[in-house]
Amino acid sequence: MSGKTDYATYLRIDALLDLQRPLSEGAHDEMLFIVVHQVYELWFKLILSELDAAAAALEAGRPDAAMAPMRRGVAVEELLIQQLRVLETMSPDGFMRFRDPLAPASGFQSTQFREIEALSGGGDGRHLRDQGRTDLQRAQLSARLQERSLYSALATAMRYSGVDFPSGDDPADRERRLVALGSLYRDHDEPARSVLHQLCELFVDHDETIARWRHHHALMAAREIGSRSGTGGSLGVAYLQSTINVRFFPELWEVRNRL
Numbered sequence: 001m002s003g004k005t006d007y008a009t010y011l012r013i014d015a016l017l018d019l020q021r022p023l024s025e026g027a028h029d030e031m032l033f034i035v036v037h038q039v040y041e042l043w044f045k046l047i048l049s050e051l052d053a054a055a056a057a058l059e060a061g062r063p064d065a066a067m068a069p070m071r072r073g074v075a076v077e078e079l080l081i082q083q084l085r086v087l088e089t090m091s092p093d094g095f096m097r098f099r100d101p102l103a104p105a106s107g108f109q110s111t112q113f114r115e116i117e118a119l120s121g122g123g124d125g126r127h128l129r130d131q132g133r134t135d136l137q138r139a140q141l142s143a144r145l146q147e148r149s150l151y152s153a154l155a156t157a158m159r160y161s162g163v164d165f166p167s168g169d170d171p172a173d174r175e176r177r178l179v180a181l182g183s184l185y186r187d188h189d190e191p192a193r194s195v196l197h198q199l200c201e202l203f204v205d206h207d208e209t210i211a212r213w214r215h216h217h218a219l220m221a222a223r224e225i226g227s228r229s230g231t232g233g234s235l236g237v238a239y240l241q242s243t244i245n246v247r248f249f250p251e252l253w254e255v256r257n258r259l
């Protein structure tokens with residue numbers, strides 16, 4: 001049976017294509033800049049929906065059902081890195097033609113990016129005070145910071161499967177988790193352990209892909225603005241370089257030393 005809609009109506013194409021509003025006249029590259037940022041926000045929306053689905057499956061003790069959404073999330077993150085190449089077709093003088101009027105707007109203020117960090121366990125509330133957020137966005141980020149993280153959802157799934165994986169912050173809990181991870185990484189032939197091991201590796205994929213994005217984004221920024229400060233008011237590339245070593249799941253990197 002066919003429905004009653006059509007392409008433009010279903011996808012709200014007129015509304016979508018009405019959203020690109022350059023601020024500067026005659027700056028050819030501003031359309032590129034706006035479209036790339038908007039596309040990023042759409043992909044961020046999908047990543048959040050996939051990571052949410054993965055966390056919900058883990059919390060329900062269904063690690064098998066968390067694999068597909070984690071895989072899709074990581075596949076989109078790979079695209080986010082490739083998309084930087086499109087921005088790099090813009091020469092620095094092309095960017096300077098429209099950069100000043102858009103300040104202090106900056107990707108630094110992207111609430112969805114901060115939500116991805118928060119869900120991955122990397123948020124600390126600092127960004128709640130950032131300028132440039134609407135009340136609704138601040139409320140969304142605040143809710144994210146209070147809800148479970150992906151790693152705590154993984155811990156729940158581990159316990160469902162009988163793995164000794166406490167959630168606490170103290171060193172003894174951390175050590176028990178590392179012992180459990182070491183054992184899982186050495187021995188994962190049995191199907192239930194194999195699923196948990198693959199999930200841990202998908203978490204590492206997620207962590208690594210975001211870190212590679214941070215690195216490439218810093219290089220791209222250096223290409224576009226040299227050592228100028230950012231439109232968001234930070235030191236610019238020096239600030240971005242300071243974030244490259246951020247890791248969401250340090251224990252999944254630490255376990256490598258225990259094998």
Ligand code: HEM
Nearest residue numbers: 037040106107108113221224230231232233234236237243
């Ligand atoms: C010409 C293109 C771009 C340049 C020169 C650039 C530059 C910068 C700079 C200098 C910062 C540091 C904050 C500041 O002071 O503004 C920053 C942060 C950020 N930008 Fe970009 N950016 C560009 C494109 C993008 C795009 C397309 C995205 C996708 C949404 C993006 C996302 C981010 C995010 C998420 C941060 C925060 C990073 C963090 O705090 O770890 N940027 N950007």
